[in-house]
Amino acid sequence: MTLPFTTPAAAAPSRRRPMTQKTVTLAHGGGGSAMRDLIDDVFLSAFSGEGRAAPEDQARFDLAALMAHGDRLAFTTDGFVVDPLFFPGGDIGKLAVCGTVNDLAVGGAKPVALSCALIIEEGLEVETLRRVAASMAATAQAAGVAIVTGDTKVVARGACDKLFITTTGIGVVRAGLEVGITRARPGDKVIVNGLLGDHGAAILNARGDLALETTIESDCAPLNGLIDALIAAAPGIRMMRDATRGGIAAVVNELAEASAVGVRLDELSLPMRPEVMGFCEILGLDPLYLANEGKILAVVPAEEADAAIAALAAHPFGRGAAVIGEVTSARPGRVVMRTRFGGERIVDMLVGDQLPRIC
Amino acid sequence: MRFVDEFRDPALASALVKEIGAIAARLERGRDKPFAIMEVCGGHTHAIFRYGLEGLLPDLVEFVHGPGCPVCVLPMGRVDDCVAIAERPEVIFTTFGDAMRVPGSKKSLLQAKADGADVRMVYSPLDALALARRNPERQVVFFGLGFETTMPSTALTVQRALREGMTNFSLFCNHITIIPTLRALLEQEDFGIDGFIGPGHVSMVIGTAPYRFIAEEFHRPLVVAGFEPIDLLQSLLMVLRQIEVGDARIENQYARVVPEHGNPAALKAVCEVYEPRETFEWRGLGSIAGSGVRLTAPYAAFDAEKKFAVPDVKVADPSSCRCGEVLTGAVKPWACPEFGTSCTPETPLGALMVSSEGSCAAYYQYGGMRGEAA
Amino acid sequence: MCLGIPGQIVAVADAEAMLCVVDVSGVRRTVDVVCVTEPGAPLEDLVGAWVLVHVGFAMSRIDEEEASATLKVLAEIGEAAAEMEALTQGSVELLSTPR
Numbered sequence: 074m075t076l077p078f079t080t081p082a083a084a085a086p087s088r089r090r091p092m093t094q095k096t097v098t099l100a101h102g103g104g105g106s107a108m109r110d111l112i113d114d115v116f117l118s119a120f121s122g123e124g125r126a127a128p129e130d131q132a133r134f135d136l137a138a139l140m141a142h143g144d145r146l147a148f149t150t151d152g153f154v155v156d157p158l159f160f161p162g163g164d165i166g167k168l169a170v171c172g173t174v175n176d177l178a179v180g181g182a183k184p185v186a187l188s189c190a191l192i193i194e195e196g197l198e199v200e201t202l203r204r205v206a207a208s209m210a211a212t213a214q215a216a217g218v219a220i221v222t223g224d225t226k227v228v229a230r231g232a233c234d235k236l237f238i239t240t241t242g243i244g245v246v247r248a249g250l251e252v253g254i255t256r257a258r259p260g261d262k263v264i265v266n267g268l269l270g271d272h273g274a275a276i277l278n279a280r281g282d283l284a285l286e287t288t289i290e291s292d293c294a295p296l297n298g299l300i301d302a303l304i305a306a307a308p309g310i311r312m313m314r315d316a317t318r319g320g321i322a323a324v325v326n327e328l329a330e331a332s333a334v335g336v337r338l339d340e341l342s343l344p345m346r347p348e349v350m351g352f353c354e355i356l357g358l359d360p361l362y363l364a365n366e367g368k369i370l371a372v373v374p375a376e377e378a379d380a381a382i383a384a385l386a387a388h389p390f391g392r393g394a395a396v397i398g399e400v401t402s403a404r405p406g407r408v409v410m411r412t413r414f415g416g417e418r419i420v421d422m423l424v425g426d427q428l429p430r431i432c
Numbered sequence: 433m434r435f436v437d438e439f440r441d442p443a444l445a446s447a448l449v450k451e452i453g454a455i456a457a458r459l460e461r462g463r464d465k466p467f468a469i470m471e472v473c474g475g476h477t478h479a480i481f482r483y484g485l486e487g488l489l490p491d492l493v494e495f496v497h498g499p500g501c502p503v504c505v506l507p508m509g510r511v512d513d514c515v516a517i518a519e520r521p522e523v524i525f526t527t528f529g530d531a532m533r534v535p536g537s538k539k540s541l542l543q544a545k546a547d548g549a550d551v552r553m554v555y556s557p558l559d560a561l562a563l564a565r566r567n568p569e570r571q572v573v574f575f576g577l578g579f580e581t582t583m584p585s586t587a588l589t590v591q592r593a594l595r596e597g598m599t600n601f602s603l604f605c606n607h608i609t610i611i612p613t614l615r616a617l618l619e620q621e622d623f624g625i626d627g628f629i630g631p632g633h634v635s636m637v638i639g640t641a642p643y644r645f646i647a648e649e650f651h652r653p654l655v656v657a658g659f660e661p662i663d664l665l666q667s668l669l670m671v672l673r674q675i676e677v678g679d680a681r682i683e684n685q686y687a688r689v690v691p692e693h694g695n696p697a698a699l700k701a702v703c704e705v706y707e708p709r710e711t712f713e714w715r716g717l718g719s720i721a722g723s724g725v726r727l728t729a730p731y732a733a734f735d736a737e738k739k740f741a742v743p744d745v746k747v748a749d750p751s752s753c754r755c756g757e758v759l760t761g762a763v764k765p766w767a768c769p770e771f772g773t774s775c776t777p778e779t780p781l782g783a784l785m786v787s788s789e790g791s792c793a794a795y796y797q798y799g800g801m802r803g804e805a806a
Numbered sequence: 807m808c809l810g811i812p813g814q815i816v817a818v819a820d821a822e823a824m825l826c827v828v829d830v831s832g833v834r835r836t837v838d839v840v841c842v843t844e845p846g847a848p849l850e851d852l853v854g855a856w857v858l859v860h861v862g863f864a865m866s867r868i869d870e871e872e873a874s875a876t877l878k879v880l881a882e883i884g885e886a887a888a889e890m891e892a893l894t895q896g897s898v899e900l901l902s903t904p905r
Binding site (some may be wrong): 282283285298300313347350351354355356359410412413414415416417418419421422425428429431 | 433436440442445447449471476481482483484485486487488528530532533542552553554555556559577578582622628661776777787788796
Binding site (some may be wrong): 351431 | 811819831832835862
């Protein structure tokens with residue numbers, strides 16, 4: 074594939090020197106050769122390959138090449154802070170690439186390129202940065218996007234928590250495709266691409282404060298390939314969102330409000346791992362509010378639902394795909410869940426974070 | 433999950449609902465108001481809303497959500513004391529997640545944390561003790577909160593601390609007991625509750641004998657219930673069956689977990705470590721004699737109230753709150769003028785909006801606004 | 807009040823400290839077992855037992871016989887309801903049968 078931005082001409086003989094220090098210091102943010110060594114040795118070497126940015130302050134794109142993919146530009150940004158930096162199923166680097174790729178893809182865009190800005194706390198081990206950079210590179214490659222520009226800053230100890238990453242991405246929206254949170258209509262089906270709550274449970278557990286042992290891993294994954302398949306199977310698709318913070322409950326509530334429709338979820342059809350259910354039972358959490366990093370919620374016309382589920386289920390990131398509810402005309406703006414007994418309850422957004430409870 | 437899924441079977445639920453409907457139909461003659469059945473425990477309230485059980489019941493039967501949410505009934509003055517302890521530089525203040533958002537008169541523990549206090553959420557008091565072992569130079573305080581269910585866990589933790597000779601662990605004891613409060617409720621004039629769903633996990637510690645006075649003196653049936661939806665529906669049916677034949681007995685639906693005589697090892701630890709306070713204040717209900725406990729003399733070294741001078745100031749609830757009336761079933765949450773307007777889960781004014789187990793918060797979260805309850 | 811959840815004891819973590827490992831749907835946690843131990847009995851006897859866990863403490867041994875007894879009562883209510891339903895439907899059919 075030709076990438077729609079300029080690739081550097083053959084570089085002059087490199088003056089790059091490998092990093093020798095074991096930890097990052099304020100000197101690495103000072104703009105001098107220490108900073109250049111850090112960027113060259115840790116980041117550029119990881120992000121090298123076709124499409125690697127020229128040593129300019131900006132990446133440049135050939136508009137005609139971009140327009141071959143569609144007729145609108147999609148542009149998004151997201152900040153990533155996670156404790157711990159490495160967790161079962163992923164790390165902050167993978168998260169930062171997937172999060173922005175997915176934010177582009179759910180708008181119907183083909184993700185093209187990312188920038189990444191890192192705020193590094195002094196004292197962070199260089200080896201940690203290398204692992205994060207390698208993870209970003211691997212994830213970007215898997216997602217078929219390039220990391221084309223970036224920035225690093227080093228801040229004093231205590232001014233940030235180890236490492237913060239901001240990724241910004243551009244993509245091109247397919248011509249003719251209109252998806253959006255206001256487009257759901259009564260009768261449409263609400264679908265998800267798999268097991269819910271894995272990421273939220275994995276992170277909460279990885280912090281270690283709860284002293285629980287599980288095999289739950291984050292579902293963190295780039296979903297642009299899956300979304301391509303979904304759009305092909307359900308061309309009338311109304312909307313997609315990745316169900317990150319606030320879980321599917323937050324997305325469904327936003328959708329109900331924005332489209333002025335009711336949504337009726339079916340508790341029995343929510344795909345969930347037994348371990349995640351056990352985790353929630355122990356801590357008194359509601360899995361509807363647990364974050365996901367590899368799950369989208371989509372609304373499709375009823376007649377396209379079967380094809381959508383089949384397409385999702387055929388993809389590695391869509392194995393547990395399911396119809397979890399439908400859009401209704403009752404109680405616009407409200408989300409109601411049919412419980413396993415045929416009872417009903419309203420599913421609202423959370424006020425703040427979900428905290429483990431004993432009561 | 434074993435001992436869980438069996439008690440979430442929809443087919444059984446529908447059979448129980450039919451049977452409850454049949455009893456209600458028989459009882460309907462000559463009745464102008466619904467039978468009010470109080471589930472004492474906040475865990476039951478939570479399950480009722482989570483599974484949408486209210487919507488399954490006939491009009492003649494309603495749940496009244498009782499005072500059994502330790503977070504809801506915690507008075508603001510005690511939260512202020514927590515904040516005062518937590519803000520001491522030498523202290524790591526540990527708590528169950530529930531208590532983080534409870535508002536004091538100035539701030540919650542969550543706000544105190546944001547302001548720099550070292551406040552940490554733990555799953556178990558044992559984890560607080562482990563934190564004390566790992567941080568010998570710091571004072572670790574555990575916020576002891578909850579009814580009889582939770583008392584053995586903190587008592588056994590304090591006993592471990594004593595055995596290990598620890599000097600940097602203490603307990604800020606806010607444990608409360610449900611029995612004196614039930615009596616106080618029953619002694620109110622025009623207390624319109626026809627029967628009780630008894631708290632299952634309190635009962636696994638104390639057994640079923642302490643409830644006898646409810647049947648003997650006040651002639652109300654009580655059925656100790658488990659926490660799965662089938663448990664609740666079956667217990668409700670058992671209460672209604674007693675009402676139908678004019679019985680008032682203490683029954684145990686949750687016998688798989690609740691032994692008739694409770695848990696001797698747990699009770700032993702509780703009696704060694706705790707003694708009743710003369711009185712303890714409940715948010716929304718006022719002071720109730722003998723309803724709180726404190727550490728006994730042999731464990732005084734682990735009493736955070738003694739270790740750190742706490743301000744111990746009483747703070748009155750806003751006068752417009754009708755929490756007390758909601759707690760006793762006299763009014764529904766949406767009858768309160770503050771409900772959903774100035775009192776929301778984000779900015780709770782009254783006790784019952786504080787925790788997801790409080791009936792106001794549950795109606796707000798699961799039922800929507802003003803009588804829109806599903 | 808008082809979240810408690812059934813779990814199965816799968817291992818002894820520290821016999822002297824009276825700690826065992828409990829499994830809840832694949833999630834494991836070390837819990838205090840003082841309240842569910844017969845005095846003097848070895849902790850190994852607990853392995854396999856189902857307990858009710860609250861804030862890191864096993865608070866009650868779940869009585870499988872009592873659980874079955876409760877489920878039996880429930881099954882009977884279920885059967886009775888089913889019979890009642892059949893009966894009601896039968897009588898409706900009877901009423902609607904043209905004579």
